[in-house]
Amino acid sequence: MTAPVHTAPLRDDRRVVLVVAILASFVVGLDSSVVNVALPAIRQELGGGLVVQQWTVDAYLVTLGSLILVAGSLSDLYGRVRIIQWGLVVFGIASIVCAIAPNGEVLIGARALQGVGGALVTPSSLALIIAAYRGAAQSKAIGSWTAWSSAAIIVGPVIGGLIVDGIGWRWIFVLTAIPIAVTIPLVRRISGDVVAGDHPRVDVVGAVLAVVGVGGVVLGLIEQERLGWGSPVVVVALVLGAVALAAFVPWELRVTRTTGAPLVPLGLFRARNFAVGNIATLSIYGALGMVGFVVTLFLQEVWGFPAWLAGLATLPPTVVLLLLSTTVGGFAGRYGPRWFMAAGPAIAAIGALLMVTVGSQPDGYWPAVFPGLVLVGLGITLMVTPLTSAVLGSVPQTEAGVGSAVNNAIARIASLVMVALAGVVLGGEMSVAGLHRAVVVMALLLVAGAVVSAIGIRNPDRPRP
Template structure:
């Protein structure tokens, strides 16, 4: 007798593999480029400006468009949007690999950011649609391990490729997995889209792009041009004004058409609102630690790029080993105390690194144990945080919920990296890294406090209802093509 649930189980496995591959490609590309910048400058010229914008063009489009992409994911379907994103990302990667000039490379990197923005919220929303209950938390744990590993593995992989076969091949590395992922996406037999005619909040989208893009652009460029630069001032003012106008506009759209870019009602959910506050603090700290430690290893201890990447590998190994287990445990016992303990453990890791000095031997008793504790803290926190935030929103709005949380995390990291120069005192030094670790510890402890005091574990009734994968008939917002991947 044929088991009628077998195809659905196959769908779930495909969904998880697609989400992991898509997120891994985007995460790898966002970090692998850094070690290639000297080689790019040497071949294409353009000096520091080309180097800056090879990184910044990607970050600006990714950070500013991710909210728009989350809304599109909910309106047009996760499968369709992730496919579009992978195609755009793949084409842009090929253009990067063959770019004849710095200008072409920068434009292609911006296009990669567009593709990355389309992929990021849709990948996680696919998991939310396919899995329920403890299985969802475990799946998010697996996804977290591999997608987080990509960002940290990037410098190691990039260094080996640049030293071995040339910087252009780092973009080929990201294009090849996309060719594998797109056929897998086509095997997903169902999707979740809005039951009404798809409408895009165009004004809201423009305000989001100008707001987030302007602030990010200003913060990035201030390191090169200074706070008094007309470009920096104009970008920050335009971004701030757009962000100030965003909330009242979204409230107006909610009252008139009912189709805002960001449903502000999401923030009425306690775990969603407080989870994003914790994300702001925690991811700001994590963005600073990996940036500062990598620079310190290269500029003070004179580690080559590939060795600096290898030296920051311990958190990756911890994530790979423990994230799935932690995801399963948080699904069983709730996210609250995992979210509180994780940042606190990572804060201890930051304080351990206060013992480092000019002596590279300090890696073994300062940086290494500190990074291991940071890795344990990240592992305890990331999956429960994601589960708490997305578990508090309706399935039909998982795409925009994921996009908001991703945008908060990326903007927090960008802000702290942009302010790293102030914390470091203008140069990377022993005193500078000490100050950075103190700032990081404070931010992590603030995130731990918000989680411990504010996050609520799901009630037993909620956990039981989460195991039912049928769409909520009271929502009236989901329409499926075929059977939903996670429906039983």
């Protein structure tokens, strides 16, 4: 195989690179989070109950979580800049289709197409930062990227709530056109890139196994609420998904031996921090996916909050993220990620358990939900930037795209599986008891992530003076 050609973005372009990475990731994060607050309005207009609400979230996450692996390889092969441009165009087109969807089926299909665009954008945006920055500056840049990317995920419900209550849920999908229109011209200003010197074949079979495996499991978990566990559709989906997932690793090993171009380079997992960091990601982001879906629905469907107030009520973590993420990134770059990754999920778990005291009346917001969300935000802030630095800092720069893709895919898949399981945890409908079960599950997953990080993550050796 021809050695990769390394053409890093010019030093003068670094600020543009950071802005592009933030805006591109902001688009994806904003859209994925803004949808949660619109789910009751979508259900009211299009029907379909909890199942349609789950699919509106998970159709996006299925394609995003599985195809992000392909996108990571494409990013390394054809360049981050080109792939980001393609992703933004696809995302914009799909957003317009979502806005005019006449029924749930079209909306779900368009959400799946949005996931394709999001998959192209996500790994390339972070990989650009890895190529443009080094050392402590890289950690600070990742901190800024994390702050704004994560803020989009949490601020989304506030913006979405105002739009849903003001002009209707369809306009939340038009919202993404603004940052897309700003970002594409900026992308074209970046004068360098990191690309491979040759173009080996993309692992199509691996991609199909990933999509069928993840999609089959999610289909079975969601549809069992409507059809029951004994339904042939549910059984076939779960079995087919399990078989595809079981075949994925052997196939990737075979591709590694024959062509050297697997969808997931399993050799990356020989790096301790990469392997442990992704195990922690699976647990932690599964918890965050569950709480983001459940808390927003609870505030509207049980406490009767209007969409804008439900969005505002979930704002506290955003303030913490914006104030502290860049600082945490700098400290993690100086002292190493291990204890940040251990302390963050543990603090977030305490915040989740505070919400076990919530009752059926909205007066429980200030003594339970608000401090719980503040602690969740603090925990996320302490964990996210060090986690990203630990995972991507352990892989070669020329594989940063696929390394980022693997980590993002695991995060998205963890979230979508937990959303698919929400119906089981909630008992088929939103209730106080269902919320209690959900936050306990979230806390257990966060504690597991903290323990894995404390035991498994290793701080990099400090350079000698």
